[in-house]
Amino acid sequence: MKPFFELQATDPDTGARAGMLHTDHGDIPTPIFMPVGTQATVKTVTGDQLVDLGAKIILANTYHLYLRPGTDLVAEVGGVHRFMGWDLPMLTDSGGYQFFSLAPLNKLTEDGVSFRSHLDGSKHHLRPEDVLRIQAEIGADIIMPLDECMPYPSERKYAEESTSRTTRWARRCRDERGAVFSHHDYRQFLFGIVQGATYADLRRRSVEELAALDFPGYSIGGLAVGEPKREMLDLTELCAGLLPRDKPRYLMGVGFPEDLIRCVARGVDMFDCVMPTRNARKGTLFTREGRLVVKNAAFARDFTAPDTECGCFTCRNYSRAYLRHLIHVGEPVGMSLASIHNLYFYLDLMRMMREAILEKRFASFQREFFAKYRMATD
């Protein structure tokens, strides 16, 4: 059997890597961007459109699916792939981020998390083992142990306690069923999540303790939560540099196109972010030249493609003026077409990066991209 992760190439000038993840729902070339399908769908984009865009893996959210439609319902039909008619790989996060950001009255102890549903106020208590079971039943190919994603800034003392606890929780999950197991009729891979807030030594300790547990992959969590961009990049570089070379590295919740490039250069293999879809719904497109607020009146009579160099369905068929009209008058198709473009832009960017890495020219790719791409102030 193929290993879960194959490292295929490393860039001579940067930390960038190209690889391949093998899951029972298919292979995933890395570096990869994973569109976010919080409630068992990517917002405003259908499954066949995602396949057409070249998406190889999508995310779903454990907290949301646990509440609606409910874990047992998803399990009853054989897991989330079957529930949502998606045959390619999937990943679920632990829900940790949502327990703390969405649910009111949450409380955290060594035992686990207590919270009230943001929907109906119902009380829930979940131990790390429960979150593991929930994700086993939901059935994504790649799953996460319960972790605490600390806010920025976090006190040193709290960060130390929290990071140790996240690691202890990861060990409890691993001890429960092993780091690779089959709940349905295919394998599920459990990652370890590196925390440590903005403290380099805590990040280092977190990596070391998790690496000793030998997970099939590692997530870098707790970044892009408000810290300066420089700090995010440095901590990402630190963690990636310490993590085992032969395991995939997933930087959770990051980010803008420029962040993806800079973090690939620092050795990250996997990304997810609501940025492309959320921005699309609000009328902002990502293009080769930077962000384009297509909903602005300035584009009302601009009959050119959103991004003239883009090969996506939206850019091949529709103008800025038409997108502006649809978003202006509140037609959901406008959000769909903009989401299709932004996801294509992200996925295409990852494809171009992978090609550049395989051809050992990532540094020049990066220079060329930034020569053209006008960044918004971070």
Place this chain on the structure above:
Amino acid sequence: MKPFFELQATDPDTGARAGMLHTDHGDIPTPIFMPVGTQATVKTVTGDQLVDLGAKIILANTYHLYLRPGTDLVAEVGGVHRFMGWDLPMLTDSGGYQFFSLAPLNKLTEDGVSFRSHLDGSKHHLRPEDVLRIQAEIGADIIMPLDECMPYPSERKYAEESTSRTTRWARRCRDERGAVFSHHDYRQFLFGIVQGATYADLRRRSVEELAALDFPGYSIGGLAVGEPKREMLDLTELCAGLLPRDKPRYLMGVGFPEDLIRCVARGVDMFDCVMPTRNARKGTLFTREGRLVVKNAAFARDFTAPDTECGCFTCRNYSRAYLRHLIHVGEPVGMSLASIHNLYFYLDLMRMMREAILEKRFASFQREFFAKYRMATD
């Protein structure tokens, strides 16, 4: 050059007809259902999805496009087809219905209509000639003269005056540019609209006066506005029976699947209605067995296809439980998948009717359909 309309078959037992409309954007087999794309898009469904569904012509709304994005903008890019990236035939209504139903402070005189925009309160006065020019610039293949769609019930005296005025307006439009003209680089066909409220003699007079003006096609307007279903069917039968045999007949704004069948049986060739898309967005599907309120909790664990006999994208890939979940949690993809199914159901119903007519077995098709289809109380 082919005639605009070819009558291809008539059913021996009913008034049902099969034909073909020839426009410069393509042919339209009749009987046909035309999905409604009010604001230059069918709500929640993209153009390529409509083509996949087999849509041959779609509607846009003159009142809405006149206000947003504005007639001049649509004209500037060469018409609504180019604006919205739709290469197949299109039809615009006159906006008459919206002037009276949406716009406040509207006023009607022999000269035309005055109204305030429902968006910003701005004042507008449009003569029939203006509405014709607006539609010429918007550039649909089939267009409508300004008419008054009377409410139900309407006083006899008012109905008489209004119907005559609608006919005079139709003549003014026809006199302006002829019933077939080219504003862009293709032909546009102007229909006459039969009114007359619920008065058989007024309907008869309306048909006769309009027929004398020799329009390329005729619309039956002012029905399905609240009158009993029986009356709608009888008046449709009356109008269709009086209209020229060699011209297409378009029953505006009708209706449920059962209405489509009963009105095809009465000689109608063309339909439009927001029913399939609006119901879809609210979580109601049309199936071979009748209406299915898929958003109901009863379907939460129903993992069968929405309509097990249906070949649409939604039914081939998704379950009632998944659709119920998406609509329940408010994901726009749920509205898209439901709209795709409902439009397919309507379009497929028209294809089956056409086939039955061509094979001279429409009456038995109708019996078989109604044996299975459970109607909601009208």
